[in-house]
Amino acid sequence: xxxxxxxxxxxxxxxxxxxxxxxxxxxxxxxxxxxxxxxxxxxxxxxxxxxxxxxxxxxxxxxxxxxxxxxxxxxxxxxxxxxxxxxxxxxxxxxxxxxxxxxxxxxxxxxxxxxxxxxxxxxxxxxxxxxxxxxxxxxxxxxxxxxxxxxxxxxxxxxxxxxxxxxxxxxxxxxxxxxxxxxxxxxxxxxxxxxxxxxxxxxxxxxxxxxxxxxxxxxxxxxxxxxxxxxxxxxxxxxxxxxxxxxxxxxxxxxxxxxxxxxxxxxxxxxxxxxxxxxxxxxxxxxxxxxxxxxxxxxxxxxxxx
Numbered sequence: 001x002x003x004x005x006x007x008x009x010x011x012x013x014x015x016x017x018x019x020x021x022x023x024x025x026x027x028x029x030x031x032x033x034x035x036x037x038x039x040x041x042x043x044x045x046x047x048x049x050x051x052x053x054x055x056x057x058x059x060x061x062x063x064x065x066x067x068x069x070x071x072x073x074x075x076x077x078x079x080x081x082x083x084x085x086x087x088x089x090x091x092x093x094x095x096x097x098x099x100x101x102x103x104x105x106x107x108x109x110x111x112x113x114x115x116x117x118x119x120x121x122x123x124x125x126x127x128x129x130x131x132x133x134x135x136x137x138x139x140x141x142x143x144x145x146x147x148x149x150x151x152x153x154x155x156x157x158x159x160x161x162x163x164x165x166x167x168x169x170x171x172x173x174x175x176x177x178x179x180x181x182x183x184x185x186x187x188x189x190x191x192x193x194x195x196x197x198x199x200x201x202x203x204x205x206x207x208x209x210x211x212x213x214x215x216x217x218x219x220x221x222x223x224x225x226x227x228x229x230x231x232x233x234x235x236x237x238x239x240x241x242x243x244x245x246x247x248x249x250x251x252x253x254x255x256x257x258x259x260x261x262x263x264x265x266x267x268x269x270x271x272x273x274x275x276x277x278x279x280x281x282x283x284x285x286x287x288x289x290x291x292x293x294x295x296x297x298x299x300x301x302x303x304x305x306x
Contacts, residue, residue, distance in 0.1 A: 052114040053094030068186040070303040085139035093158035095129040104224035147188035171228030172207045179206025197256045201249040208245035211238040212287040243276040257305035
């Protein structure tokens with residue numbers, strides 16, 4: 001190049017290269033970040049996945065476990081472990097239920113079930129179930145060996161129900177075992193033994209809750225060959241039977257909590273009776289919600305009596 005022909009200034013070329021390099025790096029970094037659509041899609045998948053875990057019953061059982069930590073006098077750290085173990089265990093029960101019932105749910109057109117409607121893939125739910133199950137084992141055993149084994153009994157009872165007991169006259173047995181073992185687990189997490197009357201009340205509550213939880217699905221279950229205890233009793237028989245079991249559970253707790261004033265105990269029992277009437281008469285899943293209300297009243301009585 002002739003000396004008198006002006007060329008690009010070295011500093012200008014360097015600036016251009018640096019600018020271009022920065023732009024390329026910035027563009028690559030920006031492209032690696034999730035877009036708003038991707039974030040929204042992930043949130044939607046997580047929300048749908050949680051919706052497939054039967055969130056109502058799962059949250060109800062987790063709430064009861066959290067409340068039981070009060071009368072069991074657990075430390076905050078141990079209570080957190082208990083609640084997380086119960087939550088992950090309930091997630092596995094809910095997801096396994098939908099995985100095992102997939103063909104039946106599709107046969108009756110259950111569009112409210114994400115797996116049956118195609119909103120979720122089977123491999124994704126299987127992976128979530130496996131991960132939650134591993135977490136359940138770790139969290140349960142972190143509460144202590146005996147406590148961990150008791151909670152694994154709770155989870156195993158739920159799985160036994162899903163794997164076939166739901167279609168037999170013994171469909172209430174897994175609920176009785178699980179709800180009876182739940183307070184035993186919580187107390188054992190604090191190195192104590194749950195009173196026998198608490199375990200008995202839990203078993204009665206669980207069986208009553210089972211009858212009410214099944215009522216809205218009786219027709220769909222019958223259409224696919226499921227004939228558990230609620231199906232044999234029918235809707236009215238299931239509602240009345242559930243109300244009797246729930247009131248009996250409250251009676252056991254009220255009779256045992258003699259440290260409370262008589263007026264408080266009588267008020268709690270009357271409230272339980274009122275909710276039981278709602279359980280008999282309320283449509284849809286309102287009856288199950290009434291059962292949860294009775295369980296909450298019972299646990300509050302327990303906490304107040306400690």
